[in-house]
Amino acid sequence: xxxxxxxxxxxxxxxxxxxxxxxxxxxxxxxxxxxxxxxxxxxxxxxxxxxxxxxxxxxxxxxxxxxxxxxxxxxxxxxxxxxxxxxxxxxxxxxxxxxxxxxxxxxxxxxxxxxxxxxxxxxxxxxxxxxxxxxxxxxxxxxxxxxxxxxxxxxxxxxxxxxxxxxxxxxxxxxxxxxxxxxxxxxxxxxxxxxxxxxxxxxxxxxxxxxxxxxxxxxxxxxxxxxxxxxxxxxxxx
Numbered sequence: 494x495x496x497x498x499x500x501x502x503x504x505x506x507x508x509x510x511x512x513x514x515x516x517x518x519x520x521x522x523x524x525x526x527x528x529x530x531x532x533x534x535x536x537x538x539x540x541x542x543x544x545x546x547x548x549x550x551x552x553x554x555x556x557x558x559x560x561x562x563x564x565x566x567x568x569x570x571x572x573x574x575x576x577x578x579x580x581x582x583x584x585x586x587x588x589x590x591x592x593x594x595x596x597x598x599x600x601x602x603x604x605x606x607x608x609x610x611x612x613x614x615x616x617x618x619x620x621x622x623x624x625x626x627x628x629x630x631x632x633x634x635x636x637x638x639x640x641x642x643x644x645x646x647x648x649x650x651x652x653x654x655x656x657x658x659x660x661x662x663x664x665x666x667x668x669x670x671x672x673x674x675x676x677x678x679x680x681x682x683x684x685x686x687x688x689x690x691x692x693x694x695x696x697x698x699x700x701x702x703x704x705x706x707x708x709x710x711x712x713x714x715x716x717x718x719x720x721x722x723x724x725x726x727x728x729x730x731x
Contacts, residue, residue, distance in 0.1 A: 674699025
């Protein structure tokens with residue numbers, strides 16, 4: 494006598510075929526717990542993002558010379574144990590960080606750019622409006638632009654001024670360092686004369702092609718990178 498095995502149940506989780514085969518697998522497998530695994534992976538990913546947010550940085554943006562980072566501190570202490578935060582299980586808060594609000598104003602030709610943040614004011618002057626090619630001698634029109642920066646330094650009552658010179662990536666690095674430092678010194682000399690204040694101190698550096706603000710593969714980008722930046726603390730509102 495022939496005995497026929499009973500058909501397996503038609504639960505779609507156990508057998509996705511709506512017409513089950515008359516001979517089931519001899520060792521049926523239980524369904525995989527896909528949903529709990531997906532939820533667990535999402536929770537771990539969210540926790541990792543929260544913990545690593547403080548160290549993250551955007552790639553591709555202009556870099557920053559050392560010692561010039563914003564120094565604002567967090568105004569409010571956040572309690573990571575506060576139940577109202579409703580963080581996923583296992584997640585923690587990243588370190589608090591105050592983001593700078595930056596305002597950038599550039600003239601039509603891009604020859605001069607002003608950046609205002611919560612803490613600093615930076616003027617960037619293209620080298621072509623200050624110097625002849627491959628020269629550190631100031632042009633006739635350079636003094637009026639530097640004088641305007643000196644007036645803003647007086648307005649902000651700044652006691653410390655940074656003057657940094659930069660070049661493009663053409664030529665040797667050694668030549669770029671020398672030229673950028675000489676140009677920064679030339680601008681600092683005029684600022685010192687205009688301010689005539691022994692309480693104002695200067696930090697003068699030449700960085701050559703380091704810390705570009707534009708693409709050095711084009712002439713327009715190289716022109717923007719050939720610059721002198723003057724930075725001082727912001728103490729007065731506009």
